[in-house]
Amino acid sequence: MNLKEITQALQLSVKTGEDLLDRDVTGGYASDMLSDVLAHARKGNIWITLQTHANIVAVASTRELAGIIIVNGRTPEAETLRKADLEKIPIMSSSLSTYSIVARLSELGIKGDERV
Amino acid sequence: MEDVSLHILDIAENAIRAKARNVEIRVIQNDREDTLILEITDDGMGMNEEETKRSVDPFFTTKAGKKVGLGLPFLAQSAEEAEGMMIVESAVGRGTKVTAVFKLRHIDRKPLGNLDETVRCLKAAHPEVDFFFECLTPGQ
Structure with missing residues (x-):
């Protein structure tokens, strides 16, 4: 599934990277601690x-x-x-909470780390 | 970064890469003013005005082959999340002083972590550098 399909399904508002939404999504990661994301997101x-x-x-x-x-x-x-535009990082936003977004992504088949 | 001590480790490593011989780490916890101040001062090579300004930009680094430099930007963010701020003062040939101010009792203020262990690690890893560490609690 790519970013465009996710954006449509979850009615996200696209803030940057409108032209990059054909990127494939390999899975999901949710965290607010940046060092944790550096260590564990893929x-x-x-x-x-x-x-x-x-x-x-x-x-x-x-x-x-x-x-x-x-x-x-x-x-x-x-x-x-500004940085996201420069670095070609798509940013989307939603009024929903992390839990709700993750639940919907899961329904769409976006997996997390399921090694354990 | 889970706690302040991890930030200290990170910023102290910057100082060592800047060839500092002396690194002063000061943690000032002021209950009355509700502030936690972290000061890391080194006598390394320092930065010019332009580099100092850019040091809080996550896409600025002096490390060869690296695209991002996250030590100072992450500390700045941690301070801002606790209603504080970070200041970097530097002079070429003289060194750098990083000051991070946190609101002590802010709910998002990171815990201090194990400061003694952090300083011990730094000393063990860099025996050639003099580390001075103190934890002050004025107003108590």
Whole structure:
């Protein structure tokens, strides 16, 4: 499944990377601690967080994530959007909570880490 | 970063990469003013004005072959999440001072973590560097 299908199914608002939504999503990761995401998210994952700081773009870029969903109706900072445009990181937002977004992604078949 | 001590580890490693011989780590916990201040001062090579300004940009790094430098940006974010701020002062050839201020009792303020263990690790890993560590509690 790609970002465009996810965006449509969850009615996300696309903040950056409108032209990058054909990216395939390999799975999902939800966390608000950036060092944890650096350690555990995988390439191509969609990342669900309430963080809006520009640091999220650096994390997504380092881990080569497919994109970021910002939850709870939070608005990304201007610097975050500027960096995301530069680094080609799609950012989507939703008024739903992390739990609800993850539940819907799961219904769509987006898996997490299921090694354990 | 789970706690403040991990930030200290990270920033101290910056100082060591900048060839510091002395690193001062000060944690000032002021109950009356409701502040937690972290100061890390080094006598390394320092940065010019432009580099100092860019040091809080996660896409700025002096490390060869790296695209991002997250130590200072992550500390700045942690401070801001606890209604605080971070200041970087630096002078080429003289060193760098990083000050992070947190609201002590802010619900999102990260715990201190194991400061003694962190300083012990730094000393063991870098015997050539002098680490000075103190924890102050004025207003108590």
